[in-house]
Amino acid sequence: MRLPRFEYVKASTTGEALAALQAGDGQTRILAGGTDLLVNMKYRIERPATVIGIRTIDELCSVTTGSDGSLHLGAGVTLSSLAENSLIKESCPGLGRAITAVGSKHIRNMGTIGGNACLNTRCWYYNQSQLWRDAREVCRKAGGNVCHAINGSERCHAINSSDTAPMLVALDAEMVIQNREGERRVLAREFYRNDGVRYNALEPEEMLSRIEIPRGNTERRTAFIKICSRRGLDFAMANIGAAVSVKAGRCSQVRIVIGAIASHPLILEKTAAVVEEGGLSEGGMEQAADTARTELGTLTNLFSSAGYKRQLAQVLVKRVLQELKGSSRNKRRAGK
Amino acid sequence: MKRMITLQVNGDTCEVAVEPWHTLLDVLRDQLRLTGTKKSCGIGTCGVCTVIMDGLAILSCLKLAIESQGHDITTIEGLGSADELDPVQQSFIEHGAIQCGFCTPGVIMSARALLDKNPQPSDEDVREALSGTFCRCTGHIKTIEAVKHAAEKQAGAGGTSDGQ
Numbered sequence: 001m002r003l004p005r006f007e008y009v010k011a012s013t014t015g016e017a018l019a020a021l022q023a024g025d026g027q028t029r030i031l032a033g034g035t036d037l038l039v040n041m042k043y044r045i046e047r048p049a050t051v052i053g054i055r056t057i058d059e060l061c062s063v064t065t066g067s068d069g070s071l072h073l074g075a076g077v078t079l080s081s082l083a084e085n086s087l088i089k090e091s092c093p094g095l096g097r098a099i100t101a102v103g104s105k106h107i108r109n110m111g112t113i114g115g116n117a118c119l120n121t122r123c124w125y126y127n128q129s130q131l132w133r134d135a136r137e138v139c140r141k142a143g144g145n146v147c148h149a150i151n152g153s154e155r156c157h158a159i160n161s162s163d164t165a166p167m168l169v170a171l172d173a174e175m176v177i178q179n180r181e182g183e184r185r186v187l188a189r190e191f192y193r194n195d196g197v198r199y200n201a202l203e204p205e206e207m208l209s210r211i212e213i214p215r216g217n218t219e220r221r222t223a224f225i226k227i228c229s230r231r232g233l234d235f236a237m238a239n240i241g242a243a244v245s246v247k248a249g250r251c252s253q254v255r256i257v258i259g260a261i262a263s264h265p266l267i268l269e270k271t272a273a274v275v276e277e278g279g280l281s282e283g284g285m286e287q288a289a290d291t292a293r294t295e296l297g298t299l300t301n302l303f304s305s306a307g308y309k310r311q312l313a314q315v316l317v318k319r320v321l322q323e324l325k326g327s328s329r330n331k332r333r334a335g336k
Numbered sequence: 337m338k339r340m341i342t343l344q345v346n347g348d349t350c351e352v353a354v355e356p357w358h359t360l361l362d363v364l365r366d367q368l369r370l371t372g373t374k375k376s377c378g379i380g381t382c383g384v385c386t387v388i389m390d391g392l393a394i395l396s397c398l399k400l401a402i403e404s405q406g407h408d409i410t411t412i413e414g415l416g417s418a419d420e421l422d423p424v425q426q427s428f429i430e431h432g433a434i435q436c437g438f439c440t441p442g443v444i445m446s447a448r449a450l451l452d453k454n455p456q457p458s459d460e461d462v463r464e465a466l467s468g469t470f471c472r473c474t475g476h477i478k479t480i481e482a483v484k485h486a487a488e489k490q491a492g493a494g495g496t497s498d499g500q
Contacts, residue, residue, distance in 0.1 A: 001378040008356030008402055034398045038359075039379045051356070053403055080392070104468025106383060106446070109392040110399070232467030233381060 001042040007050040014059060014209060018180045020052045026204040030054055032076055033111035035103065036119055044130045045142070046120075060114070060209060063087065069215035075114025075208045080105070082113055092213060093327075094222025094241060098167040101226040104233040114208045117165060117175070117188075121158035121196045121263055122235065123149055124302045141197055149300045157300045158196030159260060165192060166259035167224050167241030168211065169267060176210040177202060183209070192264035199263055219245040220253070223323040225316055236260035237304050238312040242320045244275065251275050256292070256317060261299060261309045270295045271317055280325040289318040341405045345370065346414030354401040361385045361396035363404075364411060372412035372441050383469030384442040386449075387411050393449035393465070412441035415448060423493070424448055427486035428479070435473035443469045447483040457487055 011017035021028050027049040031037055040046040054060060060076030063085055071087055082088060083100045102108055102116055125148040126133070126141045138144030140156040147153040168175075168188040175191045177184050188211075191201045202208065222243045228234040239259045245252045254272040259265045271292045278284025293314040299306035338353040345368060352367045364370045364387070374384040378397045385397040388410040416422035424447050427433070434440050443466060450457055450465035457465070462483045471479060 002362075003357040003359065005355070005357050008400070010402075031400070031403075034400065035380055035395075038398045038400075042379055053400070055403055103380075104383070105465050106386060106393050106395050106468035107380060110394050232464075 003038065003041055004044060004047055006041075006048055008053060009050055010053045010056065012056055014057055014178060014207075017052050017054050017057065017207060018178060018205070020050065021207060022180055022205045024048075024050050024052075024204075028052060028204075030207050032115045033078065033107075035107050035111040036115055040120060040127075043127065045126065054207075066212065071213040071215075073113050073211045073213070075117075075210060076112050077114075079103075079108035079111050079113060079116060083108065091216070092167075092171055092220075092222045092243075094224040094243065095164070095167050095171065095213070097224040098163045098226075098239070098241060101163045101224065101236075101239070107233070113164060113211060116162050117168060117191075117211060118200060118202065118208055119160065119162040119165070121156075121160050121199045123156075123158035123196065125149060126158055149302050155194075156196030156263070157302065158199070158263060159300075159302055160192065160199055160262070160264055161235040161260045162265075163224075163226055163236060163239055163259070166239055166257040166265040167222070168213075169265045170241040170243045170255040170257045171213050171216070171222065172243075172255070173214075174212045175201075175208055176212060177206050178209045179203070179206045185212075189265075189267060194262060194264045196263045216243070217245055219247045221246060221324050221327050223320050223327065225320050225323065227312055227316065235303075238309060238316060240313075240316040240320045241265075242324060244324055246280070246324070249279055251279050256288075256320070258292070258296070258313050258316065261296070261313070266296060268292050268295055268313075268317070275321065280321055285318055285321040285325075288321060289314045292317040339402065341402060343368075343401070343404055343409060344407065345409045346411060352401070356400065356402055358401045359397055360387070360399040360401050360404045360409070363401040364396060370411050370413050374438055374441055376438070380468075381470070382439070382442070383446060383466075384439050386442040386445040386469065388445055388449045388452075391449065391452060393446045393468075395468070410445070410448075412445055415444070422448065423490050424451065424483065424486040427482040427489065431478050431482040431485060433474055433478040433482035435471075439469060439471045443471065443479050447479075447486065450483070451487055451490060455487060455491060457483070459484070 009020045029048040031051045060074045062074045064072045088096045149157045173188040175186045224241045226236045226239040228236050241257045243255045254275045256268040257265045271288050274288040274291045293310045343350045376382045376384045380395050380398045387396045389407045
């Protein structure tokens with residue numbers, strides 16, 4: 001497959017990139033690693049008139065620690081360099097796991113954290129060749145007004161398959177968004193929208209420049225699990241990111257977020273409440289997993305059936321809680 | 337409009353005129369005639385187009401040529417010579433890790449990038465490094481064995497004192 005034609009603008013500073021974005025009148029896309037955008041362009045799903053290259057913008061490529069101890073990840077840092085980052089390994093290993101779950105080694109060498117956080121939503125009826133798509137009515141995601149995934153639906157149900165998104169939501173990360181007027185901050189949980197077309201809070205003239213992860217207290221534990229049909233180079237059938245503070249057997253600040261089954265990462269609030277109450281006992285975990293199954297809302301049957309997704313959610317919640325419990329045990333052992 | 341760019345490929349400096357939508361793979365194959373790097377899926381799922389850029393295995397089908405300027409690029413043609421193959425190439429032959437050969441340049445470049453960074457990889461490291469490559473005939477066990485063997489041989493040639 002060949003790329004469609006486009007103009008290329010190399011941006012050396014964030015200011016240049018934002019100026020080009022605004023001048024582009026919505027027909028412009030930011031190119032970072034290219035592992036999502038260029039694929040979609042080859043499929044003729046995206047046809048930007050102008051592509052803005054941001055790989056040489058230094059300010060997007062750094063990992064720093066804020067004065068409050070928060071971790072600042074430049075949107076242009078590659079996934080493989082983040083995977084080796086000792087700050088992430090120490091303070092939020094769950095995020096490290098989510099990062100190494102993305103694609104293959106090659107994809108991670110190219111793809112960036114900002115790109116994965118802004119991953120385009122995907123659908124069985126959309127991520128197909130032009131020839132395939134032409135055989136059906138134009139769907140909502142492609143600018144039409146039907147949804148083939150759920151007939152009669154008022155919105156697009158394309159799925160957010162990002163591996164880092166659920167973990168970023170679980171970590172209460174803040175997305176720093178820039179436009180020509182300045183910057184604004186959006187919590188990851190509000191950044192993602194339950195709409196396959198407008199799947200995040202970015203406006204056409206804006207770009208994600210940084211992701212900030214709050215320090216969290218010393219009792220914070222994080223975990224991430226992905227289920228897919230192959231271990232490498234596959235989008236998740238479902239994934240889960242969780243963060244919890246464990247102190248003297250009590251769980252607080254519980255965040256359990258399921259990804260890749262809806263248009264945005266689903267925050268399981270009832271399940272989290274069960275964990276806060278019941279802790280990480282066998283019975284408590286069992287009860288939390290049962291709760292997860294019931295709080296997913298309406299699911300579509302894209303890629304895998306709705307029933308199977310509920311089962312995945314149940315299993316994932318249990319596994320992730322066991323992992324969180326295990327990490328506390330390891331810590332005790334290491335402390336001896 | 338075509339632009340002139342300068343690429344550093346296998347130690348040579350090459351000037352080529354490219355359109356913005358030309359990928360590095362297009363330029364390597366069609367303009368520089370370095371057809372050792374293969375083109376297959378074009379969407380980053382098969383790994384046959386793998387080249388090494390600044391020490392990292394990357395997919396040349398998803399890299400714009402225009403963004404490849406100023407980077408050190410190595411293709412399969414840059415490994416070894418006709419008389420003396422790269423240890424990874426030699427090991428692939430010895431272990432029968434090749435059948436039709438189409439995926440081989442990509443797998444070898446992925447393995448080379450791994451061994452340059454990590455001369456003594458574990459099984460898991462090798463599997464991770466090759467996770468983005470697909471072989472549809474030999475399978476993946478022999479390639480993994482070949483890479484492990486190449487690593488051992490390389491360590492031996494490096495004059496380790498443990499008698500290997």
